[in-house]
Amino acid sequence: MTPSRRAAAPAAAATLLLALAACTSTSDAAEAPASQWSDLADSAACADLREAHPDLVGTTQTNAINPHTPGYEVIDPENPDRFMGFDIDLGEAIGACLGFDVDYVAVGFSELIPTVASGQADWIVSNLYATQERAAGGVDFISYSKVFDGVLVAKGNPEGITGIDTSLCGLTVALNKGYVEVPLVEAVAPDCTAAGLAAPEVALFDSSADCVQAILAGRADAYMNDINTVNRFIAEHPDDLDSAETVMLDYEIGIGVLQGEHEFRDAVQAALTVVQDTGLQTELAEKWELDANAVAEPTVLSVG
Structure with missing residues (x-):
């Protein structure tokens, strides 16, 4: 298990990453930060995605989560300042592929979409069922699992x-x-x-x-x-x-992103496709004892 930090974690690492990105030439933008997802990040497919979406490289994208769903996202019982679960790993794998870091804001379940719609977070990877009604609240969904x-x-x-x-x-x-x-x-x-x-x-x-x-x-x-x-x-x-x-x-479970942020949405969809094609999503499902047969093709649900 590799738990992850909360949004309240020290900002030094994020600041350093941003500083490095600011000093990076355009040709270096496709280089991925070292992480547990290095094999994925070093793949030709992810390198191509970072070349296609250089504005994401070196950034930090805040994930709004409700950390009370065992297997998907919970507070690490050994460290209350960290999260762990399938969705945590999936989001950070996508981030590694695209070259961005992930931090978190924990909210009540009903506040997930309003948190992104109001600009307090960039996306939702938190076992959220994708529906027309929820999309109408201000997010687009990229599906990744059957329900x-x-x-x-x-x-x-x-x-x-x-x-x-x-x-x-x-x-x-x-x-x-x-x-x-x-x-x-x-x-x-x-x-x-x-x-x-x-x-x-x-x-x-x-x-x-x-x-x-x-x-x-x-x-x-x-x-x-x-x-x-x-x-x-x-x-x-x-x-x-x-x-x-x-x-x-x-329904399908989907990643929620702010409506209108089409570049970010399309980049996440493309990275998710790479994650699925490499078999990593299935591996993560098995790691967290979820149904590995529930993988859904990354399709977009939007009412915008």
Whole structure:
């Protein structure tokens, strides 16, 4: 595991990198900084991308993340000033390919898109499902993974939950603010009413960890998220939690960039394609115990 620094880390390294970039000739702009991703960065494909996007070389791009999703992005338990996970590695690999550094700003899940839209961060690599509604908030998405949702429940699934369906009637579902599952759960209400049952109650929280704690405390009956995330929480609490069902949603996980920043967006898409073509994304998925078969072709979703 190679955790990464927060935005609050000392600025000396970033300052040095910028100073070196300022002294770099145009012909040297294609040279990549040394890093754990040196094999990727030294590839001809990445060198070509740095030549094509010299304005990114030597810069620092701030990633807005919600660091509470095991496997994807969490705070390093051994160092609270660092992050670790699949998305952290993926973002830094893309940065190494394009010649830029990455720092971080941690925000609530519902604040990810507003943080980029307001200029407080440059991109989002944080297990964020790409949807038209979210893109309308001011970002373009570059997809990188398919979505398979799991339904987390108490051990033994005492309520008999079978998915995002009428088995949720009368129950409390814990979800992150801004989750795509919120309207999906709310849409079950008419069917519950037609059956003479109470609609599901949605309890909103700021992080996945809070949702899980609600189930552990008996304040919620279910929680939905990426199946890899659900399985991670079960592994952490094997005596208390179970998976009720896996649901394939019609979404993909995407990297969010500010609308209008087409050069940055297109550069990230091209670098992501290199990462996938080299097999690195699959390797990272295996490293972080995620579904290595969920790789999605890097396509752009934009409403701008």
